[in-house]
Amino acid sequence: MWACIVLRAPHAVVSRSQRPLWLIVLAAAMANSLDLGQTGRLIDRWGWEGHGVDLVRNVCGVISAVILLEFAGSVTGSRALGRWLRAAAGSVVVAVVALDLASPPHDTHSVGDGGPPTPSTAYWLLVVVTHLAANWVCALVCLRHLGGTDSRRLRAALFLFSSGAVFASLFWLGALSELATGPSWPLSLKPYFLALHGLLTSAALTVPTAAAVRQAVTEARRGWRIWPLWRELMQACPNVPLSQPRSRLLEVFSPKRKRQLLLYRQVVEIHDAMLVLHDYATADVRATAQRWSETGSHGTDSTAAEVAYVLKGAREAKLTGEPPRRHGLPVTGPGGADLAEETAFLARVAEAYAAVPVPVSPSPAAGRTGGPHGTPDTDDTHGIHEGRLA
Incomplete structure (x- = not known):
């Protein structure tokens, strides 16, 4: 007592x-x-x-x-x-x-x-x-x-x-x-x-304290799960993050206000990276992603698995020097009503992302909609850091 x-x-x-x-x-x-x-x-x-x-x-x-x-x-x-x-x-x-x-x-x-x-x-x-x-x-x-x-x-x-x-x-x-x-x-x-x-x-x-502890544990677990996905996307889109990559432990075990702010920034930066990478997503990768998401080998829901596969394919295409396409495919999920729902979805995406088989082969150069003279390969042409959840 x-x-x-x-x-x-x-x-x-x-x-x-x-x-x-x-x-x-x-x-x-x-x-x-x-x-x-x-x-x-x-x-x-x-x-x-x-x-x-x-x-x-x-x-x-x-x-x-x-x-x-x-x-x-x-x-x-x-x-x-x-x-x-x-x-x-x-x-x-x-x-x-x-x-x-x-x-x-x-x-x-x-x-x-x-x-x-x-x-x-x-x-x-x-x-x-x-x-x-x-x-x-x-x-x-x-x-x-x-x-x-x-x-x-x-x-x-x-x-x-x-x-x-x-x-x-x-x-x-x-x-x-x-x-x-x-x-x-x-x-x-x-x-x-x-x-x-x-x-x-x-x-x-102590019911309010127990609820606050439960929320903090949930936020820390989700932050821990989406951190690898955030790191992978920031490596592919270095102009997106507001600051240098932070330690995973510091991200997760920060004080409440700072932890929530960092988690929100991660979500926003992941979505900004999605805006960049959608110029590198192809119909072939999307079709393969749909087939892979239906296999159930990813351990999560099919929507998150499809988004994860397309993300990894678009990231691989960007890092291997593929030029952006004029008409790319959107790389987004269904979105969430609040930060909790959005982080829960991104945690499932991160789980599936780790299970995507590599390498994810980008589509061949033939048949590209864009090309070397298409949309410029820049990281700041899609409203980076506007703070919008997909």
């Missing part, structure tokens, strides 16, 4: 919408940490009073429960409900402290240990009812809104958070059963309920 809190702290500071959930996990982590046996031994070693530590632990738990209620209220969009909940939070905290101070002298807070509840039954009833109300309301609100969103990340967070609230309710139902009938609840299960509550609420808090 503490690792998730530290991880999400920068986002909670700047995002008002994420702050309540972060505060819920923070207060719950403080309460759970004070309940650990290692913490108790440390407190005994330093000479602190167990009574005061237990009071702080329960106050943190109550604060977490009330913020949970406010979080559920914020989902409904009611500002008036939020004000009432904050007022109720202050009242409950004051009441918990007052009940503790009004009780007879006691050491630790306990319930269901074979003796009367300490500090008092009223104290524990207030704590237990507050937690149960908060977790039930939160679970119901989250489950109600679970089917009303198309966002997979939001659905995952709502499901995890509601599941955590359910396990917390089971823990406090056990405490209520002990308060009413004594130690009849299966005590061995209570720590697991509390542990699952902490695990699931922490997971809900």
Whole structure:
């Protein structure tokens, strides 16, 4: 829980919408940490009073429960409900402290240990009812809104958070059963309920981080896959890249903003190279590419395989000194709606490009549409670096 809190702290500071959930996990982590046996031994070693530590632990738990209620209220969009909940939070905290101070002298807070509840039954009833109300309301609100969103990340967070609230309710139902009938609840299960509550609420808090990590891994993998294709095309079209070829590791493992910028530049430069190479593509190479793409030996879809074959053939023709043709064949794919789709397609092209048999024989000089006096062999006559995805 503490690792998730530290991880999400920068986002909670700047995002008002994420702050309540972060505060819920923070207060719950403080309460759970004070309940650990290692913490108790440390407190005994330093000479602190167990009574005061237990009071702080329960106050943190109550604060977490009330913020949970406010979080559920914020989902409904009611500002008036939020004000009432904050007022109720202050009242409950004051009441918990007052009940503790009004009780007879006691050491630790306990319930269901074979003796009367300490500090008092009223104290524990207030704590237990507050937690149960908060977790039930939160679970119901989250489950109600679970089917009303198309966002997979939001659905995952709502499901995890509601599941955590359910396990917390089971823990406090056990405490209520002990308060009413004594130690009849299966005590061995209570720590697991509390542990699952902490695990699931922490997971809900870190859903955005997990999604960002997944996106970064996907971008890095696609950047790694298209880098060989980009390098091959830049060697054939040296006037296309804006700068000298960069290290593959630096391309893939750069910081997020730089990595996305480099990936975008690679996509644009690959398409600019396609504009240059389409003057070197021939009908013979295209026909051979169609036949090869239908064999299935390339390991990807036929469209990407055909584009890869034509690209390699056009590249070979340019590097062997073939002149450009006046009416070349377009060397493009279907294009993508965004950078993610485009890089995914180019990654498939790069996979097929590596499988294209070499050499790819260019068409013979006879029958060329252009010729030595056709379109000049330049790399900057097709709108290089205009930033257009095919």
